[in-house]
Amino acid sequence: MERDNHQEGEAQGVKICDPPCESNPPADTLATSLSLLGNHMFPDPVERNNSTTVNKQELSNPILSDVTEEEKSVDAEPQSNQVTKLEAEEAEISECQNNASSQTLDEGTEDAATDNDRSDSGEFVVAMLAKAKLEEQGIGVKGRSSPLLEAGIQESPAFMSHRDEDVTAESWRQHRKHVFVLSEAGKPIYSRYGSEEALSSTMGVMMALVSFVQSGDNIIRSVYSAEHTVVFLQKGPLVLVCVSNSRQTEQQLRGELLYVYYQIISMLTQASISRIFEHKKNYDLRRLLAGSEKILDGLLNLVDSDPSFLLAAVHCLPLASSLRDSLSQILLKAITPNLVFSILIANNQLLTIVQEKTVIEDARLEPADVHLLLNLIGASSAFQAGEIWTPICLPLFNPDCYFYAYISYLDPPECTVCLLLLSTDKEAFYAVAECKRKIEEAMTAQNSLSLIAKVQSYSVSQVGVSDLRHFMYKPFDVPDNYRQLTQFTSPEMEAPYSSEEEKMRLLDLYRYMHSRIHSTSRPLKLIYHVAERETLLAWVTSKFELYTCFSPLVTKACAITAITKLLRWIKKEEDRLFIRYPQKYSTTPNPSKSSRGGKSDQQDSTENGFLSLL
Amino acid sequence: MGEKLPRVPGGARLHSDGLSRPVQTLRVKMVLLGSSGVGKSSLALRFDKDEFRSTTPTVGCAYLTRVVHLSDVTLRFEIWDTAGQEKYHSITPLYYRGAHAALVVYDVSQRETFVRAQVWLKELEKQYIPGSTVIWLVGNKVDRAQDRQVSVQEGQSLANDRGLLFTETSALLGDQVCELLLAVAHRVHECIGAQQGGLSEWQETAHVDLHRRDTFNPFVSCCKVGP
Incomplete structure (x- = not known):
């Protein structure tokens, strides 16, 4: 699988791209900064250099160069044995063979393949973060005490428990996805789990990483380790960091960080945030965000559980x-x-x-x-x-x-x-x-x-295709219906996806399909994926984007017929499923x-x- | 004070009430001010529905209405429950401008909210001509007696110094909450209702009350509360 090839190339890597305003720095700048990084951060820099990959992105055209860079890395890798690639007329079908189908996403063989290469170097950031956390044990998890931060006095118990979590506990580390927001001065602004105060030195380490790479005229984008992906996003005076052990791609995680940033902007506006930090670099933005943590918590829960965010519709x-x-x-x-x-x-x-x-x-x-x-x-x-x-x-x-x-x-x-x-x-x-x-x-x-x-929302059974379990359909703008709000339609998640865990599992499969379709290095138009307990088919055309989930025993021919039926059904129900002609007034x-x-x-x-x- | 207030279900949707009555219905704009988490929304919920729920921090400002019947007049309270969060302070003047009554609320178990209440009072005093607004100091959460950080005497003496009225309440238990609203109603009616054009009459299709807006200078700057 393509993503897995990437993982082999980048799994251990620190991905860095040059800031957009700079011209290409000499190659040795990167090398120097990396080795410096190694000297400072790694116990044993020599060994690390073997297993750490740096992805540098050329500034003049970051997206293009990204593609070339990644393609090179794909080309350099021997084709994965588990994947067979077929060229179809207008689409590329990549189909997992039977042996691959017996593996879940979470337990791909690529893990085994790369495990040998994996030294703990890849986890250096995670280790550093953990170390910083241990040092914080003295600080404890006391809630904020500043008189200026009066929020949280009358909050619901569930809310309190997240904020009061012991950041030194193993359970804190086990969270699927951490999100941190800090200011450029390294001041904590938000943490999804645990109080920001207890995490201030962890965030200090994050800021150190960001500014260290920045001092070499580069921008840190992500760090991969065996279990975690750390994604950095710098927006104006704010730095957003996501530490995830879900198997989401860097692009998806960065998109989610962007939502967090937008939610903060929605409360304060970009202009006032810039003004505030122009005047006072070490301003504690929590003063202004006090009481809004719940809105950010809610957003992150929605991002995890609602495909609208993934589909941007x-x-x-x-x-x-x-x-x-x-x-x-x-x-x-x-x-x-x-x-x-x-x-x-x-x-x-x-x-x-x-x-x-x-x-x-x-x-x-x-x-x-x-x-x-x-x-x-x-x-x-x-x-x-x-x-x-x-x-x-x-x-x-x-x-x-x-x-x-x-x-x-x-x-x-x-x-x-x-x-x-x-x-x-x-x-x-x-x-x-x-x-x-x-x-x-x-x-x-x-x-x-x-x-x-x-x-009520509708059931997939109304479509009348027996093997179809669930789908998400997102039509694109039609020329004569300009500037419409992008929408998607999807039935209720029913058995076997009724429990929270199963829903999440299906969403994770969709996220995986989405990452394959929207891969920057090798985007696909059609993908047929045999997973352990279901078969998925994703298809993107100039008119729509479609993700379907079938029972595991469906054949490819069956699935294609089913999709034809489904599309016919959607066309018939269009007026009911979508806001077709948004009304305007003056x-x-x-x-x-x-x-x-x-x-x-x-x-x-x-x-x-x-x-x-x- | 012991008079039982008539319960009005769904306070915000009382439009058909009042008009049919022979008594005059006057509009009273009341604003709740104070730090985040002192219980402004809980007080408002008591005023509105006489119930208690644990609330989340208010976003912007919540608007509720509540009708209070006095012996000779009916007052329609338009309650602006402002957010205590600092990010909303720049817009709070929108809500307290033109208010007939302002409740400045603090939490008796949190001294800093009492300090903050004094800042709010200063802010209010800058904007108001004495006598045009009934300002009431409210110490909430008396149910937390064991954690009390601000004594009754302190609250009372602050109120006396500034010529305000003072009540301690518990929105959780409902202590003194209805009494407070009734007392505010009487006071507003006595002080402002008697003045020429002090309170406007409420009609079914009431529009923006331009009258009061004009009596105050437009705000130059929004908020000087922060340090």
């Missing part, structure tokens, strides 16, 4: 198109100046979305922004208390300014149907609340809530303000920025 609830249209019409009629988006959500899935006309001409609402909004709603039970009015930044729409979000549940006390109205005017609360009243009235008149309550009575959503607020956000807090 939103999941909308299947709804009879007549009902969806009537809901859109209700939203269209309840507008006010400076309102830019109206969104109806049920059970964390989109019901419908309508948007201001001129705004959508300038920029489209990105799925990632919708994910952040959905996470915000899901992570805060406080929303169930009443009406919420809060500033929120949509980082992909405009990372430097705030929208004002009005959030209210329409069906208390059940709280499943949620209305989200986004305005650019921070004073608009009463006007927007009035829109909600109109929407509520219209929905009562049309009995919409009880109709929505009956709506709130132009105040064109100076509404002409460019968000822009008008830029001035305000500067005035209202966080500088005054410093």
